[in-house]
Amino acid sequence: MSDGEYDYLIKFLALGDSGVGKTSFLYQYTDGKFNSKFITTVGIDFREKRVIYKSTGPDGSSGKGQKIHMQLWDTAGQERFRSLTTAFFRDAMGFLLLFDLTNEQSFLNVRNWMSQLQIHAYCENPDIVLCGNKCDLSDQRAVSEEEARELADKYGIPYFETSAANGQHVSQAVDVLLDLIMKRMERCVDKSWIPDGTVRANGPTNTDLSEGSERSKCAC
Amino acid sequence: MVDQPLWEQIGSSFVQHYYQLFDSDRTQLGSIYTDTSCLTWEGQQFQGKNDIVEKLTSLPFSKIAHSITAQDHQPTPDCCILSMVVGQLKADNDPIMGFHQSFILKNVNDSWVCTNDMFRLAIHNFG
Numbered sequence: 001m002s003d004g005e006y007d008y009l010i011k012f013l014a015l016g017d018s019g020v021g022k023t024s025f026l027y028q029y030t031d032g033k034f035n036s037k038f039i040t041t042v043g044i045d046f047r048e049k050r051v052i053y054k055s056t057g058p059d060g061s062s063g064k065g066q067k068i069h070m071q072l073w074d075t076a077g078q079e080r081f082r083s084l085t086t087a088f089f090r091d092a093m094g095f096l097l098l099f100d101l102t103n104e105q106s107f108l109n110v111r112n113w114m115s116q117l118q119i120h121a122y123c124e125n126p127d128i129v130l131c132g133n134k135c136d137l138s139d140q141r142a143v144s145e146e147e148a149r150e151l152a153d154k155y156g157i158p159y160f161e162t163s164a165a166n167g168q169h170v171s172q173a174v175d176v177l178l179d180l181i182m183k184r185m186e187r188c189v190d191k192s193w194i195p196d197g198t199v200r201a202n203g204p205t206n207t208d209l210s211e212g213s214e215r216s217k218c219a220c
Numbered sequence: 221m222v223d224q225p226l227w228e229q230i231g232s233s234f235v236q237h238y239y240q241l242f243d244s245d246r247t248q249l250g251s252i253y254t255d256t257s258c259l260t261w262e263g264q265q266f267q268g269k270n271d272i273v274e275k276l277t278s279l280p281f282s283k284i285a286h287s288i289t290a291q292d293h294q295p296t297p298d299c300c301i302l303s304m305v306v307g308q309l310k311a312d313n314d315p316i317m318g319f320h321q322s323f324i325l326k327n328v329n330d331s332w333v334c335t336n337d338m339f340r341l342a343i344h345n346f347g
Contacts, residue, residue, distance in 0.1 A: 018281075018314055077314030078341050080281050082262035 006050065006069035010181060011091055012174070013073045015113050016098035017106040018080060021133040024164035025098060026072045029174050032167065046073040053182055068178065072096075089120035094127045094177045099148075101132045101161065102140040107148065114155060127180040128157045129173050136163040230332055231293030231303040234325055238334075239286040246277045252334045260338045272337070281311035286319075300335070301325040306342075318342030 014022040027033065030047040049072070052065040073092065097113055099106040110130065118124050130152045132143060145161060152159035158180075160173040234252075241248045253259075253269035259276075266272045288307040296302050303323045310316045324336035 018312060023315065077311060077317060078343055080279060080311050080314070081339075081341050082264070 006067040008053075008066060009069045009071065010093050010178065011071045011073060012094045012096060012177065013075075013089065013092035014096045014098060015075065015117070017100070017103070017109050018077055020098045020100040020103070020106050021164045022096075022098055023074050025096070025131070025133060025162065025170060026074055028164045028167050028170045030072065046071050048072070051178070053178060055182060055186065066182075070174075070178070072174075089117070090122060092121065092126075094181045095121070095129075096131060096173065096177060097128050097157075098131045098133050098162075099143070101134050101143050101148075102137050104142045107132075107143045107151075110151060127177060127184060128155070129177040129180075130155075130157050130159045131162045131169075131173050132159070133162050133164055135161040135168060136165045225295075227293050227295045227301045230325065231301050232291060234301075234323065234332060234334070235288065235291050235303060235305055238323075239288065242276070243285055246279075247273065249273055249276055253337075254328065254333050254335065257334055258336050262340060279311075281314075284309060284311045296324070299327065301332075 014026055016022055026047050030049045049070045051068050051070060053068045054065045055063040075088075095117060097110060097117070099110050101107075114128075117126060117128065130148070132145070132148045135141075148161075149159050158173075158176050160169040160176070162169045162173055164170060238249075238252065241252070250269045250273040253272050255268045255270075257267070257269060257272060259266040259272040261275060264275075266275050286307055286309045288305055290307075291303060291305045293304075294302045301324070303325065305321045305323075306318070307321075308316050308318050319342055320340050322336075322338045323334050325332045326335045
């Protein structure tokens with residue numbers, strides 16, 4: 001998969017309480033399947049996916065596609081044994097913050113995860129998408145869409161109701177996160193703050209001069 | 221089995237006892253430590269049975285199961301036993317994770333206590 005033919009390598013981290021469905025969510029996104037059994041292979045800590053990102057100009061026109069190599073990292077449950085510190089967060093460019101719509105405590109803990117992120121991520125306001133997962137289990141719902149949206153609005157982050165079981169809004173949530181990150185990079189003139197190794201140009205793969213110079217600034 | 225060296229017998233029965241307590245009732249683990257025992261848990265240091273047991277009981281899972289893959293034991297020059305364990309564990313419904321744990325056991329007043337305990341998960345996604 002890592003054949004080197006990409007414009008950007010972007011690392012995402014899925015966070016949230018144990019049991020909210022992080023692994024299933026990532027599995028649904030990368031493989032389009034729901035795996036109700038736990039993946040018991042130790043050592044597979046992240047999943048990868050290639051996408052083409054087309055930036056949309058202010059006039060709605062879409063620019064040239066950029067090849068994005070996404071790494072989606074999972075915590076595998078080690079947060080129960082050690083606190084996830086700077087080392088774990090520092091290289092991630094964007095965060096998928098999940099809670100379980102059928103588990104109120106996991107929703108209440110979103111605040112803790114947000115403060116952890118503000119402390120440990122590469123900057124105080126990293127790009128985050130909040131996902132209320134397991135929306136297919138509507139008869140067990142313990143958190144209303146309204147209160148979840150309210151919290152997301154408070155933090156100024158997008159909110160999606162997702163289902164790793166049937167795939168609802170899973171890829172939309174990741175797409176929005178990718179879009180936020182790509183927009184942040186476009187906005188940012190001095191890209192030196194981007195965490196090392198998180199986003200990197202992978203050599204001049206095309207001869208478009210304006211894009212070439214843009215990329216070279218990101219090469220950490 | 222009769223020919224097993226003494227340190228092997230003591231080490232392996234300690235290991236069996238330790239994980240049996242850990243998986244059934246972590247609050248009972250105080251019985252194997254002393255007030256000067258050291259625990260290093262994922263790089264965090266704890267000393268004395270009270271602090272150690274407090275740490276172990278505060279780990280945020282309600283169910284845990286350890287499965288021992290391999291264990292090795294050696295006598296040390298000062299008549300202690302050094303034990304190393306490689307295994308897998310499952311906390312609540314999380315994915316199974318590998319771990320390593322090492323112990324030093326010492327004979328104090330005719331019973332064996334754990335003076336040193338080091339624990340690490342065997343996962344490599346945080347560097």
